[in-house]
Amino acid sequence: MRLSAPVYHLKRKARLLSRQQNIPLHAALDRVAAREGFQGWSLLAAKTQAAVPADDLFSLLSPGDLVLVGARPGQGKTLMSLKLAVGAMKAGNRSAFFTLEDTEKVVLDRFRIIGVDQAEFRELFELDSSDAISADYITRKLASVPRGTLAVVDYLQILDQKREKPELMTQVRALKAFARDKGVIVVFISQIDRSYDPALKPLPDLDDVRLPNPLDLALFDKLFFLHAGKVQYKAAS
Structure with missing residues (x-):
């Protein structure tokens, strides 16, 4: 169109x-x-946006990676994360999507948006929208998954929203250790601060990640930033 x-x-x-x-x-x-x-x-x-094959996106990742996908609202960060999940499943791996933000219907509808029939991967994809989602919850759910499984966490800034959950830094460190130990790829969808100005730079970066609570962003191995149909990929040095 x-x-x-x-x-x-x-x-x-x-x-x-x-x-x-x-x-x-x-x-x-x-x-x-x-x-x-x-x-x-x-x-x-x-x-x-320029079509980027899901297989190509997934090929940038390795078992054990902790990944951040950051963008302002409406820029496609959830779609990007689903593309990574699809790439994993096309490679024969399992994928899981843990969301504290969306309903099951909203997530599944997004498969249609990226041109994928979710039914093709019914046996490889798990969607979880429990209010109990946290690092401990995720590691329990993924305790027996095979190496190469990709898990999406939707989204970073609300993982510790409930007071009874551990601090964000503690949870991310726990998921990083789990990812390394099990060979699981963990992808965090992340908000970008409202102060980000595309007139000053075309794409956000680590400086623009919204952090209502302390977090060491050096914990992330791979980074995707999106804006206006453009995607920037970075690997930690």
């Missing part, structure tokens, strides 16, 4: 609409996407 203007112009329209009508930016993005014939901004972004 041909857009009426480049994506960055459409985003500018959405920011203006957000200010004029005093509505959240994500709602303004969805309205602009609807005018372009899409059901939401995530779908527009998924259809207009």
Whole structure:
């Protein structure tokens, strides 16, 4: 589908609409996407970004990696994480998606958005939306999975939202140790701070990761940052 203007112009329209009508930016993005014939901004972004085969994305990862996928709302970070999961499953590995944010229906609908029939991987994919999700919960659930399994955690900043759960740093360190020991790949979806300004740099980076609670970002082995249909990949030095 041909857009009426480049994506960055459409985003500018959405920011203006957000200010004029005093509505959240994500709602303004969805309205602009609807005018372009899409059901939401995530779908527009998924259809207009350069196609990156899921197999190619997954090939950048290794068993034991701790991965961060960061972007502002509506930029496709959840879709990117699902592409990594699909790449793992195409390679014959298992995948798990632990979400504290979305419903099962929302997650499964996103397979359609990335052009994948989730039924093809029914035996390899597990979706968990329990309110009890934490590092301990995840490691218990994955205790017997084979090496090469990929687990997505949706999302980093709310893992310790409940007071009874350990601090974020403690949980991420525990998952890193578990990933290394079991050869599991753990992918964290991450928010980017609202102060990030694409006019200053085209893609966010580690400095822009939203951290309401302390966390050593050097714990992550691989990083993906997304904005306006572009993807930047970095490996820890």
